[in-house]
Amino acid sequence: EAQVTQNPRYLITVTGKKLTVTCSQNMNHEYMSWYRQDPGLGLRQIYYSMNVEVTDKGDVPEGYKVSRKEKRNFPLILESPSPNQTSLYFCASSLSIGRLSTEAFFGQGTRLTVV
């Protein structure tokens, strides 16, 4: 079954404690992204990756890092989380982007609370 798997689904942490949210896809997609979802703001892209070792900033990258060492995995790293990073996070992958965009597949989401 085609899927994007995120872990953990729920996470409560304290300010400044480094954390990683994992994302893995089994569809051999080249393109992967991280989004955060906040009420009234829709989904905003944090980082995206067009292939292994190729990543770039989205609309709200501050306070986040990513890596793409393997095609299937795209972890999101918060080196020093702050309360304003409390949000619902989604990982997504797709076969192509831009004008040739195909449908994106989303993970189940990770609800992060930073206290």
Place this chain on the structure above:
Amino acid sequence: AQSVAQPEDQVNVAEGNPLTVKCTYSVSGNPYLFWYVQYPNRGLQFLLKYITGDNLVKGSYGFEAEFNKSQTSFHLKKPSALVSDSALYFCAVPGSARQLTFGSGTQLTVLP
């Protein structure tokens, strides 16, 4: 820059009535447009997309969307709403080097 707007935060409709969730777009060139749905505690799921051709696009779960170039709109529609259609709906457009740019979302509530 490519963008979409969803003018309604909330839409309420009675079960069995037709529903419309509105989306307007601002893109350069020919638009590619998407609708996604988010059920409670779930990730987003693809509903349908417009690339070119027929202005009425059919998608999953009985939904369809009408593309209107003169009004720069891409409204999501369903002839007869179900309670199970209650969810958060997002219109989206592909960016130049990014996957998708989303609207702010519309919460659809279908009342029994």
